[in-house]
Amino acid sequence: MKKLTYFPGCSAHGTSEEFDSTLKLVLKTLDVVLEDIPDWNCCGATSAHVMTENLAYALPMRNLVLAEKLENTTMGIACASCYQRMKVTKVHMDENPELAKRINSTVVEDGTYHGSVEIKSMLQYAYEDIGLETIKSKVTKPLTGLKVACYYGCLLTRPKNITHFDSPEYPVSMDQICEALGATATDFDFKTECCGASFSISNTEVVESLSGKILEMAKESGAHAIVVACPLCQSNLDMRQPDIEKLQGVKYGIPVFYFTQLMALAFGYPIDQLKFPKHIIPVEGALANIGKVDPSAEKTKKTTKAVKAESEVQ
């Protein structure tokens, strides 16, 4: 049994509740127990570092200091933006002890910063600490037939000197996880092109343009669905999709899954636990591809028994 310190982030009980709850299902199967940081605060997301310098470090610092009170040496963060802010804070504090002392003074009542907790995104944790072999071994309902475009966004693999994880241009960790679940990851060029991120509310036109391009390229790659590991990406690509369709005059109908939802699905969890009704773009169309034999892939030597098992997903 593994234990992992967990920073939920503000959206975990709101706009990205599906991510949080399916993450917990999946970790149960993988025998990992999450320990929430007690009384965690918002990391400051984009707004803090845009407008301020010290506050932008102080908000994550409080969480880092509180995390050190738990005994685990690794912290997993689901939201890509929270992960980026916490990791950047840790890297800058570790590189500059003077700065660390100054920032620590804002939260000194909560504790002293030692930099003893390692920070990973949940995607990184799943890929590095759990591993593809283990994930594959827990699959009971493979997602064969489902073609997915894995969209990473900006903050999981960039910048290289902060994340030290996968490739900043053409990452493959999520693709490989999806393939371990039985799905096919398409050759998708826009894996790390920005979706518009925090401009969702204040600069919606930008999001519509950027996310629109991502949807276009996902469709071009032949994907049935997009898979993400970031709440803001999911929101921009899913919630704004109808508006984008109207703007571009194109019908996409591409659902946007969190990778943990697909993992839970493949691990055999019942569909009503996966929070699909929360999606704006309906998911049934894409999921219907699971178990369908792709005419172009007829040469694969699948037995009839295997095909029957897959169609049980419905």
Added chain:
Amino acid sequence: MARVGVFVCFCGANIADYLDVPQVVEEVKRIKEVKYAVEYKYMCSDPGQGMIRDAIITHKLTSVVVAACSPRMHEKTFRKALSEAGMNPYLLEVANIREHSSWVHQKDKKAATEKAMDLCRMAVAKSIANEQLHEISVPVTKRALVIGGGIAGIQAALDIADARIPVVLVEKSPSIGGKMAQLDETFPTLDCSQCILTPKMVDVASHPYIELIPYAEVLELEGYVGNYKVKIRKKASYVNFKTCTGCGACWQKCPVKVANEYNMGLDKRRAIYTPFPQAVPNKPVIDAEHCTMLTKGKCGICAKVCEKGSIDYTMQDEIIEREIGAVVVATGYDMWDPKPYEEYGVGRYKDIITSLEFERMVSANGPTNGVPVRPSDGKVPKNVVFIKCIGSRDEAKGIEYCSKICCMYTTKHTILLHHKVHDSHAYVFYMDIRAAGKGYEEFVKKAQVDTGATYLRGRVSKIYKKGDKLMVRGEDAQIGQVVEVEADLVVLATAVIAPKDNPDLARLLGISYDKYGYLSEAHPKLRPVETAKAGIFLAGCTQAPKDIPDTVSQASACAAKVCGLFAGDTMKKDPMISTISNEFCSGCQNCVKVCPYGAIVTDEVPMGHGSKELRTVAKINEGVCQGCGSCVAVCRSMAINLAGFTDPQIINEIVSI
């Protein structure tokens, strides 16, 4: 009684501004043995040298001290002045009061002057113990080794051979020609590369003074300038070159297909092959890694069809030795692998090729009949995007330097594309256009005007696939707009890099290389073709990226150096070498172990005067010794002295301060 003359130089302002030269002269005059001391603005000038010559004669000097710049600058000059005045040139001592005092202690005139005075005292004291030395003559083997059979090696070999000096030309691949044999047309003349190269290749093969050893590598080099011994491994070709007629029956029947290196992997060759039709020598070799007979013992078709019975599967590598006097290293360059440019989809998209692959496509003897095609579907491209600086000038993903030739050959490629595909359109993404050679700027202008190619100033940011086209996205900084070109084919001008074997070769030869693997020249401005090791010269891209005109110039320069080395029957050698006094030598052989040049061996001498019993002592080979002094340092019996730096000389220096 010693009579020392001291000449202190102002060196203009270099010395005079930072220490008190007249004061140094005054101080030096107080030394008992100094009979004449004077200062002058520029000792190295003609009048300055004249002063030294006159003073030697007038004041009957027995040794001379010049306090000036580093001996590396003018020791030779002043030694010559001594010779002209009839004094042994090795009775000169140079006190370096510039690099060792005025230039490094610019803020403390008093201390700098004191130091200069000390340096002069030491030089005076040393010079009193200087001995008259005479240059040594060593024999010289008048044969040159050229490593590498590209245009650089070919040119050097021909120039040396034309001077009636025998040349051994060693080439790694089965044929000479190098990269130039892979080119279609060369800039700025648009000469057909093969047409101007193959006559030289044939000259090499038929030259009475050139021994061409193809499909071979240098294994070992021993010795010193004028007296090297080289071991060469002739790789087994499994074909008897003497009986083979080059008819081609063998490779036409060979069933094994391997990626063809000459065509950059764009098509296949056989396991028994000649690299290209104009190969010299035009005899095939068998690729032992892929031949089924050599790996599995099956097939043997080539032997069956060979009318001359030239195939010999039992052939072994052969090690041969040659005695040579000088080496020219001309190992050429490699092309950088653009894999790190993930944002361009390198490795994922078939229609992204490198410049050398494009060159092979447009070549008449290439894999696509001289027409560029899209590797994905074989169609002829209409929109071709050329991207420069792939890996060059890129500290993040590639190398920091500029590869020099890509601006010119990309311009050439736009012209070739225009000729081969009339309705094509070239787009060139660039940061700069470097066209600094003779006729180069005119070439670029003509290309731009004639082809109408679109030049976009900006590095490409991303390439992605849309349908069966490649979208190439970058900024055109001139109009401040982001542009996306719908391309059929993308050609990357990849960086020129040093051959990956260069560091190993450098170690083998005993020369240095830089952080990129380029072999190091002795001085980048004034000695560009020599290395720090006498007798070893560099030609072509193995030293740094350059175009064909510069390569040929460098090769001819090497040839001139080699001819100069071989001009006499013997070579003069610096007499500052070690000598061993047998009376003190205990035969411990520490010096033998420590000599980096292998210049010390053992010898047997009589135990005592007239004794029949023998004892072991060390013996120094005068010709090999380079005067490094390592043996002097380890000798426990103080039996070794280094001429020019003998114990008395050094002790005098120490005692004088």
Added chain:
Amino acid sequence: MITLGTQGKNTFLEAVNEKSGANVLECYQCGKCVGTCPVSQYMDFPPREIMQMIKLGLKNESYMANSHWFCLTCSACSGRCPREIDIPAVMEAVRHLAIEENYLNTSTKVKEIRKFHEIFLSMIKRYGRNYELRMMAEFNIRTRNLFKDMHLAPKALLKGKIPLGVKPLKSAKAIRRMYAIAEKLEKKK
């Protein structure tokens, strides 16, 4: 037209270099960042031009450009820059200096962006965590666009995508204390 040679030492360049930890002088204007930046077409001056403006000492123009307000800190540019310049850090340095010296771009869009950030930070100050619903409502009110995204509201609320309330921090005081000390540190410089 710009006249150069009259401004004296380029203290603006020095300030940006110090704050960002990058060296703007290394930029050789290759333009790779511009083609990479997802929002370069919305900027007055794309990243490459901002670099040149800093090198020329054009402080006011740099502050008043909307470029650093549009920067998403996606780090795609710095990942591709051949001289490995931390471009988002340079953008952030210019923006923070502009805020310090009170040179604020007042175009409508930039004002809206700034308002969003101010509201977000006030939510955290009050609750310690983001109160999404209240934040969106306040944004609509303060940008006088009451019905923005209203068409999404029914579906979003029905599906429970946006929670109606917020679970504030137990130690909300700790957050307020943090804000106060951070502000003091800001002024100290």
